[in-house]
Amino acid sequence: MLEYSMLYPRETVSRRCVSMDGLWKFQFDETSQGVANNWMNGLPNPIDMPVPASFNDFFTDKESREYVGDFWYETEVFVPAEWKGKEIAVRFGSATHRATVYINGVQVMYHEGGFMPFVAVMGEHVRYNEKNRISVLVNNELTATNIPVGETKVLPNGKKMAKPYFDFFNYAGLQRSVNLIATPIENIKDYTVWFELEENKAKVNYTVDSNTNKEICVALYDENGTQVATSIGKEGVLIVENPILWKVRDAYLYKIVIEIFEGDTIIDRYYDEIGIRTVEVKGTEILLNGSPVYLKGFGKHEDSDIIGRGFSYPVMKRDFELMKWIGANSFRTSHYPYSEEMYQMADREGFLIIDEVPAVGLFASIMNFLEASSGKQTAFFKRETTPQLLKTHLRAIEEMITRDKNHPCVISWSLLNEPETTDESAVPYFEKVFEFAHEIDVQKRPRTFALIMNSLPHTCKCYQFSDIISLNRYYGWYLNGGYEISEGEEKFRKEMDAWKELNLNRPFIFTEYGADTSAMERKLPSVMWSQEYQVEYLEMNHNVFDSYEFVKGEQVWNFADFQTTEGILRMNGNKKGIFTRQRQPKEAAFYFKKRWESLPENYKSHE
Numbered sequence: 056m057l058e059y060s061m062l063y064p065r066e067t068v069s070r071r072c073v074s075m076d077g078l079w080k081f082q083f084d085e086t087s088q089g090v091a092n093n094w095m096n097g098l099p100n101p102i103d104m105p106v107p108a109s110f111n112d113f114f115t116d117k118e119s120r121e122y123v124g125d126f127w128y129e130t131e132v133f134v135p136a137e138w139k140g141k142e143i144a145v146r147f148g149s150a151t152h153r154a155t156v157y158i159n160g161v162q163v164m165y166h167e168g169g170f171m172p173f174v175a176v177m178g179e180h181v182r183y184n185e186k187n188r189i190s191v192l193v194n195n196e197l198t199a200t201n202i203p204v205g206e207t208k209v210l211p212n213g214k215k216m217a218k219p220y221f222d223f224f225n226y227a228g229l230q231r232s233v234n235l236i237a238t239p240i241e242n243i244k245d246y247t248v249w250f251e252l253e254e255n256k257a258k259v260n261y262t263v264d265s266n267t268n269k270e271i272c273v274a275l276y277d278e279n280g281t282q283v284a285t286s287i288g289k290e291g292v293l294i295v296e297n298p299i300l301w302k303v304r305d306a307y308l309y310k311i312v313i314e315i316f317e318g319d320t321i322i323d324r325y326y327d328e329i330g331i332r333t334v335e336v337k338g339t340e341i342l343l344n345g346s347p348v349y350l351k352g353f354g355k356h357e358d359s360d361i362i363g364r365g366f367s368y369p370v371m372k373r374d375f376e377l378m379k380w381i382g383a384n385s386f387r388t389s390h391y392p393y394s395e396e397m398y399q400m401a402d403r404e405g406f407l408i409i410d411e412v413p414a415v416g417l418f419a420s421i422m423n424f425l426e427a428s429s430g431k432q433t434a435f436f437k438r439e440t441t442p443q444l445l446k447t448h449l450r451a452i453e454e455m456i457t458r459d460k461n462h463p464c465v466i467s468w469s470l471l472n473e474p475e476t477t478d479e480s481a482v483p484y485f486e487k488v489f490e491f492a493h494e495i496d497v498q499k500r501p502r503t504f505a506l507i508m509n510s511l512p513h514t515c516k517c518y519q520f521s522d523i524i525s526l527n528r529y530y531g532w533y534l535n536g537g538y539e540i541s542e543g544e545e546k547f548r549k550e551m552d553a554w555k556e557l558n559l560n561r562p563f564i565f566t567e568y569g570a571d572t573s574a575m576e577r578k579l580p581s582v583m584w585s586q587e588y589q590v591e592y593l594e595m596n597h598n599v600f601d602s603y604e605f606v607k608g609e610q611v612w613n614f615a616d617f618q619t620t621e622g623i624l625r626m627n628g629n630k631k632g633i634f635t636r637q638r639q640p641k642e643a644a645f646y647f648k649k650r651w652e653s654l655p656e657n658y659k660s661h662e
């Protein structure tokens with residue numbers, strides 16, 4: 056169990072939550088002398104910085120946008136005296152990639168990993184009825200032992216530079232909301248639900264983690280606010296008669312209310328929304344409530360103009376409206392767990408999520424998108440840094456599953472993206488990662504990882520660990536693009552035939568396929584990068600998918616154009632978006648709308 060509660064902050068009779076979003080003070084610490092110079096007691100020369108947001112794209116100079124190293128955020132927050140007797144803490148939605156938190160100058164917390172919430176308890180350092188100084192020392196360096204994996208290069212002029220082994224800009228900062236929270240000393244730390252469906256009945260099994268032995272009551276309410284089930288105790292079963300199940304694009308949410316009582320007094324109350332549904336893999340089918348589902352959707356990014364990877368309700372809303380318009384039903388949180396609000400909206404809208412841990416870049420190459428196709432080997436898992444990397448990786452899985460396990464939208468865990476799997480040394484690493492996820496997920500959701508181009512039926516040593524085989528394939532783009540596309544198709548079919556021959560009796564999905572496309576380019580007949588070619592490329596890929604019964608989903612790369620490190624293969628970012636970065640459709644969006652609206656939800660099922 057984690058040292059702090061991952062529960063999303065909520066206000067109830069016993070809990071308080073005040074948003075700390077807004078303008079914070081900010082300063083780069085290029086020489087890492089901030090601690091020695093007492094910056095936790097006040098930044099000497101700060102500028103204003105919006106939270107939540109990545110710091111990078113506000114700046115007009117390159118040194119600041121590309122800055123790598125230590126940097127500080129600081130703000131003040133008033134803690135009312137009425138909160139005495141409660142546990143007061145600052146909850147960060149994330150800090151990328153690692154952070155040390157100081158309360159009134161005293162260090163209280165260190166957190167590694169840039170995409171997960173953590174809580175810094177103020178404890179004895181809190182000052183009531185006064186403003187409290189909150190300082191955060193953040194660092195955005197990429198290393199071999201943290202995820203996402205990369206290197207930090209030092210240029211001859213002494214400046215540090217990010218060298219990611221992955222294809223997205225190394226945005227950093229306080230990219231998600233920050234809240235001041237007050238929780239009773241005896242409190243609910245976590246809860247877990249899992250479901251069993253019977254004729255006209257659902258069993259909602261639950262456990263509650265708390266730091267008290269006082270009585271725990273759990274109740275379930277339907278969308279009209281009518282109580283439908285109750286139970287007493289730290290673990291139990293809520294029996295729901297005639298349940299309304301959570302279905303794909305047809306969500307129904309119950310409200311779970313958990314209370315700690317002492318006699319008639321409520322000590323703590325927490326609530327959340329849950330959906331009753333089961334998910335499993337049977338043969339080549341992905342089953343939701345026992346019914347087969349074909350995944351239609353995207354690999355996404357948290358990425359938009361100006362705010363970078365910062366969370367934005369408006370961007371999220373637009374993204375969901377576009378996904379509904381185009382007829383999608385799912386997405387993968389490539390390549391890191393997203394903001395909690397994204398899962399809440401997916402819960403409400405009935406979208407299916409493949410939740411991905413930030414284990415991207417486990418292939419030692421800055422241009423892995425090219426080199427993976429060429430069969431390059433980097434002996435990644437033979438490095439002496441592997442044991443430490445595994446430790447960080449397992450911790451990230453634990454945090455992700457703890458945070459996201461109760462969301463009905465989460466149907467699968469993606470435990471790595473495009474790792475090197477062609478050497479036996481990957482096998483023990485995979486074994487530990489996959490076993491651990493299975494052990495800690497009470498719902499036993501299917502696990503997967505995205506296979507890079509050179510992880511082929513005869514070269515990949517690790518596909519056996521996956522409950523769903525997820526392929527990232529670029530025939531017709533990185534391999535045999537343009538006029539050679541027919542050769543690409545032939546090679547693609549050859550690979551698929553080889554998978555078929557293995558008779559794995561598991562669902563396959565495509566978690567990536569795509570072609571870079573400039574929204575400005577039209578060309579008849581097509582050339583690569585034109586909108587016409589993107590559609591031709593997609594048609595070829597879909598013809599292949601449609602030929603194989605065991606292919607049970609397609610998530611195109613990418614939902615929208617996104618920012619990457621600059622380079623000769625990236626024209627101000629990756630342009631494989633079906634929508635532009637400003638969330639307007641390319642020609643391919645209309646093509647997808649037609650295809651996805653015509654594919655039945657249980658496409659290719661045996662029913």
Ligand code: CKX
Pocket residue numbers: 221222223390423424425427428473507508527529533567612629631
């Ligand atoms: N897959 C051959 C990981 C994504 C990249 C995508 C691309 C690669 C392809 C690997 O993060 O953006 O190159 O477009």
